[in-house]
Amino acid sequence: MSDFKEISSSQCYGGTVKKYQHTSHVLLGSVMKFVVFTPPGATVEKPAAGVWFLSGLTCNEDNFITKAGACRKASELGIALICPDTSPRGIKVEGDDASWDFGVSAGFYVDATDPKWAAYQMYSYITKELTDLIDANIKNVDVAERTAVMGHSMGGHGALITALKNPGRFKCAAAFSPIVTPTDVPWGQKAFTGYLGSIEAGRAYDAAELLGKYPAEGPKLPLKVVQGTADSFYPSQLQPEVFEAKLKVAKNENLSVEITMAEGYDHSYWFIQTYIDEVLLWINKYL
Numbered sequence: 001m002s003d004f005k006e007i008s009s010s011q012c013y014g015g016t017v018k019k020y021q022h023t024s025h026v027l028l029g030s031v032m033k034f035v036v037f038t039p040p041g042a043t044v045e046k047p048a049a050g051v052w053f054l055s056g057l058t059c060n061e062d063n064f065i066t067k068a069g070a071c072r073k074a075s076e077l078g079i080a081l082i083c084p085d086t087s088p089r090g091i092k093v094e095g096d097d098a099s100w101d102f103g104v105s106a107g108f109y110v111d112a113t114d115p116k117w118a119a120y121q122m123y124s125y126i127t128k129e130l131t132d133l134i135d136a137n138i139k140n141v142d143v144a145e146r147t148a149v150m151g152h153s154m155g156g157h158g159a160l161i162t163a164l165k166n167p168g169r170f171k172c173a174a175a176f177s178p179i180v181t182p183t184d185v186p187w188g189q190k191a192f193t194g195y196l197g198s199i200e201a202g203r204a205y206d207a208a209e210l211l212g213k214y215p216a217e218g219p220k221l222p223l224k225v226v227q228g229t230a231d232s233f234y235p236s237q238l239q240p241e242v243f244e245a246k247l248k249v250a251k252n253e254n255l256s257v258e259i260t261m262a263e264g265y266d267h268s269y270w271f272i273q274t275y276i277d278e279v280l281l282w283i284n285k286y287l
């Protein structure tokens, strides 16, 4: 029996920000929290489009909703924002807090195959378990038809791979400073070696690699990337130019990417706060 429950609710721009908690089966008993902003006017008969935001390293379900200033534009556009956590919680794996870029709050949106990290099934958690939970319990939010995915950094990687691995599932995907070539950069190499046993195994979760695997027969998937030029992780971990080059090589007319280089912006939520309206307006065109 599900222990899904609402644990807080606050009004915001005429809508509501609610936090929920449940025990996850796929994350082996982790006690997970997530936040949903529902815009005014969303009903069971007329649910709001559900837009996911996958957060980055060191984050939980709160970072985006409290720091990005997204609710005002989401309220105007009638968009629901779904903010999951970034790793299993409430369970202990030895060494899971040894570093900030692996383990707790660094689940990397993969399904771990190393038995030690068996609870780290964040790809299945987001794409199946949490989607089904929201579909069944939060009926004024649409996660089946009018849905899109966005994210930041590790979560930008999560957003891109989730959309590229599930053609037709999302109307579009947007990413702030995403890790687009994880098999070629230190954050991804560390995560894939730990969770999957090798960097090679990570190719199945590498957005730049997945561009070449997207079906030629469609459906169309518009992508947007926004990258700050003063980001301390650019270009050592974040390589939008490589992503753009790989898209050209893929020659798939169903894929397109719009890359915005944000002059002088860093990796922080100040950057996200500055560009969130532009990104939500872009997403809304496809919903």
Ligand SMILES: N[C@@H](CCC(=O)N[C@@H](CSC=O)C(=O)NCC(=O)O)C(=O)O
Pocket (backbone or CB within 6 Å): 055, 056, 057, 058, 059, 063, 067, 100, 152, 153, 154, 155, 267, 268, 269
């Ligand atoms: N170790 C530092 C930096 C951590 C950091 O910048 N985290 C980003 C995501 S990085 C890629 O996934 C972030 O979103 N942090 C949360 C925030 O609210 O800014 C540190 O611990 O600060």
